[in-house]
Amino acid sequence: MHLHRYEKIWLWLGGAGLAIFITLLAINAFAMGMQPPSDMQMIDPQKVDQTPPFDKPGLKQIGEKEYDAYMTAFAFSYAPSVIEVPVGSKINFHVTSKDVVHGFEIPKTNINFMVVPGHVNSASMTFDKPGEYLILCNEYCGAGHHVMATKIIVK
């Protein structure tokens, strides 16, 4: 099978670029800990309201400026409805769904993950700038999907 010389060069360059790219992604994920949200915890979606800590959704302070936020997503809102933290706080979000699949996204941040019934999903972020942060559902969940939102107030 004949391979044109230029095509060989072209494919070698492309292949080498690809190898470097995949290596960087792997280093990013496994050496630097920047893994996509992949929580393995499970929960019965029909018993979320009886399962602690999701029976009482809210903030739990675990450090000087660190909070665990246990939240539930349901058609078409989140609980708790508003979260307030001081500037510089780190929030570890733990979210689960009481019904269908939802999304959990804070625009212009890296917080963006799926909330799948039967599972808890998690991600963390430090809020260094004061202001109001919009949390919105980015997975179609029914007739009121476009109003499903809440906010975080950072003071």
Added chain:
Amino acid sequence: MLRLKTEQTNHVQVDKPSARLSLAFIIVAFASLSVGALAGMLQGMVRGGVIHLPSWINYYQILTAHGVLLGLVFTTYFIVGFLFSGMARTNGGSLTKTALRFGWTGFYTMLIGTLMAAFEIIRNNASVLYTFYAPLKAEPAFYIGSALLVVGSWLAGYGMIANYVAWKKNHKGQRSPLFAYMAIATVALWQVATTPLAIEVLFQLIPWSMGWVPTVNVILSRTLFWFFGHPLVYFWLMPAYIGWYVCVPRIIGGKIFSDALSRVAFVLLLLFSIPVGFHHQLMEPGISPAWKMIHVALTLIVVLPSLMTAFSMFATFETTGRAKGGRGLYGWFKHLPWTDVRFFAPFIGMLFFIPAGTGGIINASNQLNAVVHNTIWVTGHFHITVGAAVALTFYGIAYWLVPHLTGRTLTKKANRVAMVQIVFWSVGMFIMSTAMHYLGLQGVPRRTDYTDYMNNAEALSWIPWQRVMGFGGGLLFVSAVLLIGVLIYLGKFAPKGNEEYPIGETDGEQYTPAILERWPVWLSVLAVLIILAYAMPIMEQIQHAPPGSPPLRTW
């Protein structure tokens, strides 16, 4: 002598029975496109804040219709029709009796399925989008209809395989025509890719929607869906590549760059499009980061056949341009048939594929995905892949295929209107997809009705760009109307004649390794890759299943 042979082979006419079959598929494809395009335009207008839908129609209903009609119905019907025609064209102009029988059975099965699903969408009983993520529950008829659509396409695929086997029997020891080889690779991909979808629908969704089982394993249903969902996009792309590799060289009066490399590209596409579905589930719980990374690496290998395709295409363009008198580094560029829509449409499609492929690499990357996942960036991405690269190529094909099948010709005037149609589509798609990519980076969600999230300042700042998006959608709709008009003219009113079915040839005899055609070898490699990528995680999702979800209707 050689020239004479070329002339002869390029005047093969697809015979009446085969043309009728192929045309039946093409007609349903474009009927579906016209309704789907209308739904798309309405969505753009709603999202741009230009119109409000009447109360008897729901945004998510037309969104479902748009996705199902364009993503599943238009593409599948067009592809089956096009592949059948090419199988006939490279088999002396005819399909075997078995192929025709399978073809028609497949056609009617698909049609019944499509009508069942459409009926439930119209009744607002299936506003679950074309991904139908459980535990959103549609009426059982929607799932049964979707299953019939898939099963019908299998039957059509078996018809093509029958034709291919017959050709092989009559041409012992010969290399199959490139078109037929690529069509069979596409059929193989579709058969393998739709199997997990069929399992999801038959064993999970139908029993659950009927009420025979109380709950569904949501994560398993999603994994099975994306097992299918990514190869689906290669099922769209491969027939477009057939147009690029096989038809375009003949249209511009050139030669196929390399027969063997074209086949290698298709083998790679077949192998590396399937064991990769987790890159659609990167942001999901219940799948470990290691498995996600394996799928990401396998996904990115597709860069290689894409680079090969880009090289082959431009090599053919340059060689042809130079043979026609192009001088200097770029002189050949001017000698390409820029005013011939059969070339212009797929060429613009290729240009769209450059940013589209780059965007794909971004989406498939572990970390970058967190920025764009489920934002309208993704919608922008697949509108320049399937909505531009693939769709423009299909339009370019339809402009010669329809008159060829109906015994008419693509006239100069029709060609001119078709050029205008392509320009409208390209400009509309460029505007709409640019706005979508930009908005996606701002975090604007996809698949969402008009909203400002209760007067949120950030969400309000998105609206002007959403209006730009809607404007692009308007241009696209104008283009769709032109397209349907030209196709009706070509099928019904254009002057009678012989429109060529362009099938390119290689420059002289080329050596192609026989192993490329040993399907058992490649299907075994594929099986190994699939087991490697999916066996463990799927076993785990079944053995350590999350508590199930009951059916819900939230619309």
